[in-house]
Amino acid sequence: MRLSARVLAILALVVSACGGSTAAPVPTPLAAAPAGGAPAASAAPAAPAAPVAPAAVRGSFTLYTSVPQNIASRVEQTLKKRHPDLTMVTFRAGTGEVVAKLAAEQKAGAIQADVVWVAEPSTYEDLKKQNLLLKFAPKEADKLPADLKDADGYYYAGRLINTVVIFNTNLVKTAPKGWRELADPAFKGKVGLPSPVASGAAVAFAGALSKSADFGWDYFAKLKANGAVQVQNNSVANERVAKGELMAASTLDYMVRELKAKGSPVDMIWPVEGAVFTPSPVGIIAASKNVEQAKAFVDYLLSQDGQKDMVEVGSFIPVRDDVASPKGAPKLAEIKRFPGVDWKDVSARTEEIKSRFADLFGK
Amino acid sequence: MSQGRAAATVWAGAIALLAVVAVWPLARLGMEAFTRDGVPSLGNFAETLGREENLVALRRSLEVSVASTVLSTMVGSLLAWLVGRTDLPWRRFFRTAFVLPFLVPPFIGAIAWAYLLGPSGFANRLWMAASGASEPFFVIYGPVGIVLVLVLHGFPLVYLTVLGGLERMNPELEEAAQIAGSPAVRVLREVTLPLMLPTVLAGAVLTFTSDIADFGIPAVLGFSEGYFVLPVKIYQQIARGFGDPNSLSNAAALSCLLLLAGTAAILFQRSLLRGDRAQRYAVISGKSLQPNIVRLGRSRRWLFALAVALVIVTTVLPVLAIALSSLVRAVGLSPAPENWTLEHYADVLTTLPAAGRGIRNSLLLAAGSATAIAVLGALIAYVVTRTALRGRAFLDLAASLPYAVPGTVFALGVILAWLRPFPDIAFTLYNTIWILFVAYIGRYFIFGVRTTAASLAQVHGGLEEAARISGASWLRTFRDVVAPLVLPGLFAAWFLVFIPTLRELTVSILLWSAGNETIGVMVFNLRESGQEGPSAALSMVMIALLVAANYAARVLTRGRVGY
Numbered sequence: 001m002r003l004s005a006r007v008l009a010i011l012a013l014v015v016s017a018c019g020g021s022t023a024a025p026v027p028t029p030l031a032a033a034p035a036g037g038a039p040a041a042s043a044a045p046a047a048p049a050a051p052v053a054p055a056a057v058r059g060s061f062t063l064y065t066s067v068p069q070n071i072a073s074r075v076e077q078t079l080k081k082r083h084p085d086l087t088m089v090t091f092r093a094g095t096g097e098v099v100a101k102l103a104a105e106q107k108a109g110a111i112q113a114d115v116v117w118v119a120e121p122s123t124y125e126d127l128k129k130q131n132l133l134l135k136f137a138p139k140e141a142d143k144l145p146a147d148l149k150d151a152d153g154y155y156y157a158g159r160l161i162n163t164v165v166i167f168n169t170n171l172v173k174t175a176p177k178g179w180r181e182l183a184d185p186a187f188k189g190k191v192g193l194p195s196p197v198a199s200g201a202a203v204a205f206a207g208a209l210s211k212s213a214d215f216g217w218d219y220f221a222k223l224k225a226n227g228a229v230q231v232q233n234n235s236v237a238n239e240r241v242a243k244g245e246l247m248a249a250s251t252l253d254y255m256v257r258e259l260k261a262k263g264s265p266v267d268m269i270w271p272v273e274g275a276v277f278t279p280s281p282v283g284i285i286a287a288s289k290n291v292e293q294a295k296a297f298v299d300y301l302l303s304q305d306g307q308k309d310m311v312e313v314g315s316f317i318p319v320r321d322d323v324a325s326p327k328g329a330p331k332l333a334e335i336k337r338f339p340g341v342d343w344k345d346v347s348a349r350t351e352e353i354k355s356r357f358a359d360l361f362g363k
Numbered sequence: 364m365s366q367g368r369a370a371a372t373v374w375a376g377a378i379a380l381l382a383v384v385a386v387w388p389l390a391r392l393g394m395e396a397f398t399r400d401g402v403p404s405l406g407n408f409a410e411t412l413g414r415e416e417n418l419v420a421l422r423r424s425l426e427v428s429v430a431s432t433v434l435s436t437m438v439g440s441l442l443a444w445l446v447g448r449t450d451l452p453w454r455r456f457f458r459t460a461f462v463l464p465f466l467v468p469p470f471i472g473a474i475a476w477a478y479l480l481g482p483s484g485f486a487n488r489l490w491m492a493a494s495g496a497s498e499p500f501f502v503i504y505g506p507v508g509i510v511l512v513l514v515l516h517g518f519p520l521v522y523l524t525v526l527g528g529l530e531r532m533n534p535e536l537e538e539a540a541q542i543a544g545s546p547a548v549r550v551l552r553e554v555t556l557p558l559m560l561p562t563v564l565a566g567a568v569l570t571f572t573s574d575i576a577d578f579g580i581p582a583v584l585g586f587s588e589g590y591f592v593l594p595v596k597i598y599q600q601i602a603r604g605f606g607d608p609n610s611l612s613n614a615a616a617l618s619c620l621l622l623l624a625g626t627a628a629i630l631f632q633r634s635l636l637r638g639d640r641a642q643r644y645a646v647i648s649g650k651s652l653q654p655n656i657v658r659l660g661r662s663r664r665w666l667f668a669l670a671v672a673l674v675i676v677t678t679v680l681p682v683l684a685i686a687l688s689s690l691v692r693a694v695g696l697s698p699a700p701e702n703w704t705l706e707h708y709a710d711v712l713t714t715l716p717a718a719g720r721g722i723r724n725s726l727l728l729a730a731g732s733a734t735a736i737a738v739l740g741a742l743i744a745y746v747v748t749r750t751a752l753r754g755r756a757f758l759d760l761a762a763s764l765p766y767a768v769p770g771t772v773f774a775l776g777v778i779l780a781w782l783r784p785f786p787d788i789a790f791t792l793y794n795t796i797w798i799l800f801v802a803y804i805g806r807y808f809i810f811g812v813r814t815t816a817a818s819l820a821q822v823h824g825g826l827e828e829a830a831r832i833s834g835a836s837w838l839r840t841f842r843d844v845v846a847p848l849v850l851p852g853l854f855a856a857w858f859l860v861f862i863p864t865l866r867e868l869t870v871s872i873l874l875w876s877a878g879n880e881t882i883g884v885m886v887f888n889l890r891e892s893g894q895e896g897p898s899a900a901l902s903m904v905m906i907a908l909l910v911a912a913n914y915a916a917r918v919l920t921r922g923r924v925g926y
Binding site: 062068069070071073089090091092093094097100101103105110112168192195197229230231232233234235238239240241242243244245255258259262263264265266358361362 | 416481482483582586587588589590591599610611692693694695696702715716717778782783791793794872873875876877878885888889890891892893894895897
């Protein structure tokens with residue numbers, strides 16, 4: 001029958017033209033064919049056997065991260081420049097989804113991630129409790145201040161994110177001073193709050209303010225009474241503020257700097273009561289088969305070069321004080337922090353934080 | 364009738380495959396739902412149903428899905444009739460135009476509509492400037508907006524299904540009515556509609572199960588109003604992760620509610636087509652078919668205007684919104700030409716290797732699953748509609764369940780099923796492209812079965828019996844008599860699977876891995892990362908691919924496949 005023969009021929013052409021991707025059902029950490037100019041290096045996850053020069057680690061490892069997609073891609077590239085034989089294979093999703101993926105994999109008996117890098121420390125407290133993290137000491141861990149690393153040695157901050165206020169410069173002529181003003185009638189119905197269910201940073205924010213005696217859950221109730229709405233995550237909050245659907249929102253500092261640089265009509269303020277200072281840690285999975293490579297990555301991240309790269313690709317405030325902050329951003333020591341943030345406490349209260357927020361803002 | 368050993372082997376193989384790709388992940392999920400802390404228990408159901416928020420979400424899911432199904436069926440059927448059976452002007456153009464909303468992922472469509480009809484959406488701003496009003500004309504957030512966008516994305520499913528059925532229909536009955544003097548509307552109401560009932564219902568059931576499990580549209584449009592439907596609640600349940608040790612089991616229990624709703628719909632549709640009613644609807648006999656054109660007469664003008672308006676609203680406006688998004692330099696700037704840039708397209712096509720991989724992987728997966736499903740689905744459809752095999756009703760049910768469950772939940776089932784299928788052997792499909800392949804086949808199996816079953820239902824059994832009486836084996840009969848008649852149905856099934864798998868998101872987002880990205884996953888990830896411009900640019904690329912695929916199919920098969 002001519003018709004089906006033609007269709008089959010077309011299909012065969014399509015399939016052969018798209019060749020090069022995976023062929024075998026046997027799992028390999030790297031499955032992609034080279035696309036464009038991006039190299040896809042060796043597939044063997046072997047640790048180096050013979051003594052090698054300290055910098056030349058070979059092989060690949062898998063990173064599960066909630067760092068935004070474009071930034072994660074650029075980190076892949078900067079890592080390649082510093083370590084040409086080391087390949088990072090990235091899985092990027094929101095903190096909530098990364099955690100769910102790890103849970104599903106753990107249930108079935110095999111976690112595929114080697115390195116985990118999500119928004120805030122309470123997740124790592126959970127992972128620590130479940131004995132999933134590797135205890136290790138990166139080469140330059142001593143360059144990190146004490147509050148940016150786990151005292152027991154299970155996780156270390158790779159970047160710094162701070163919850164600040166973003167506002168639309170067309171709609172808001174006088175910038176607010178801090179968190180309290182968001183409950184004012186001037187902002188009625190026009191404030192956005194990322195939901196803690198998907199966003200790790202939002203857990204940090206709600207956790208910090210709800211515990212404070214000056215704010216507590218009453219503050220959130222006041223916001224709700226003033227018509228504040230919940231949004232899915234920080235990016236959606238930023239988008240709605242930039243478009244003028246909302247006047248202001250709580251969000252992360254580095255995102256606002258990037259938007260401003262591109263030309264969006266937004267700006268940010270560092271709240272007088274304090275920004276929620278959140279070290280975004282990186283940790284290694286204990287059962288990882290690529291521990292050498294994972295350690296090499298963390299070493300890179302915490303090095304001067306690595307932090308300079310973070311400033312450049314993501315506009316992050318660096319975790320080391322010997323690296324300059326992005327333009328227009330304060331130095332680490334200058335940030336006014338929201339007081340009383342305790343990550344172990346946030347970790348213990350995570351469920352309560354999520355459900356109380358949902359009770360208030362809709363479920 | 365006795366079918367012979369060759370037939371039995373083929374069926375057994377198809378049934379085994381169906382069990383593996385569709386039933387096993389759900390069975391694993393079911394085991395999860397009825398297990399709590401390692402022991403069999405009903406505790407998960409007690410916990411989830413005890414929460415009022417879940418019951419409210421269930422009610423809202425039903426409200427929204429019933430409303431959108433009714434509207435989609437009305438709109439889709441009307442349009443299929445207009446294009447397939449009347450003398451509407453520009454019919455060939457409308458054929459493709461009405462499918463276009465189907466080519467846009469619902470998630471993207473919701474965002475496009477938020478861009479148009481959000482509180483400071485483009486359309487609203489125009490309205491306020493033109494009319495001097497201080498309030499927007501209509502805000503798309505909330506249940507009404509959700510229903511509207513569901514209809515805008517769901518009606519092409521009904522449209523495609525009904526159109527396929529209309530073109531297989533024997534026109535003699537309609538001709539007879541027209542010769543007897545009936546006006547067009549009466550012919551439609553009293554002849555066409557009753558004969559098309561199985562196909563219309565097939566489309567309606569598909570739309571209902573799709574709408575009730577939809578995650579993207581309510582997630583975008585319902586979140587800030589606090590209007591949650593069940594798939595969103597399930598997703599949130601999963602997202603609790605480590606904190607709640609029973610989160611996965613609770614999520615599995617919650618998804619059983621959706622399974623129930625979907626199963627009820629399927630059983631309802633089957634009850635309408637039971638027994639000799641299927642034969643009564645058989646209108647393909649041995650004679651050749653010349654589709655009968657109904658003259659619209661006076662209604663022609665305004666129906667044409669209506670069709671044009673529909674195309675503009677359902678296709679032109681949202682695509683325009685996405686196109687503008689892809690060109691605007693930064694979020695929040697006005698979409699005037701002075702703010703346009705092509706850098707997002709450059710980003711997506713050159714500097715982001717993951718995007719190129721996503722496009723390639725999606726094409727491979729879509730073509731592969733479409734082919735597998737067309738073949739397997741046809742075999743299962745044959746067993747269900749034509750044989751006396753015991754328990755065959757269960758096959759149809761089994762095939763339709765993966766689509767009735769939200770993508771997120773089916774994906775979880777697939778992970779649990781395939782991460783380590785043999786406990787002692789270190790074999791896994793996880794983190795390969797094959798797990799996506801297997802998940803797509805399981806999830807969209809029903810499309811192949813239903814489309815072919817509807818085709819088969821309209822082929823009179825007498826044709827096969829004639830062949831068998833003349834001495835042909837079952838295999839030969841299938842190849843020479845049945846297959847050619849259902850071949851358009853097979854190609855329709857191929858196409859009906861190719862499009863949604865190409866644009867798929869909710870299953871892929873949990874099953875993809877680095878190097879095995881799909882285009883939907885990349886669009887989503889970029890957007891989640893606040894990269895609205897590149898995300899919109901990639902969406903435009905995806906839409907262009909789908910339109911091109913459609914066009915290629917039409918040209919290569921001389922119009923027999925594709926719309």
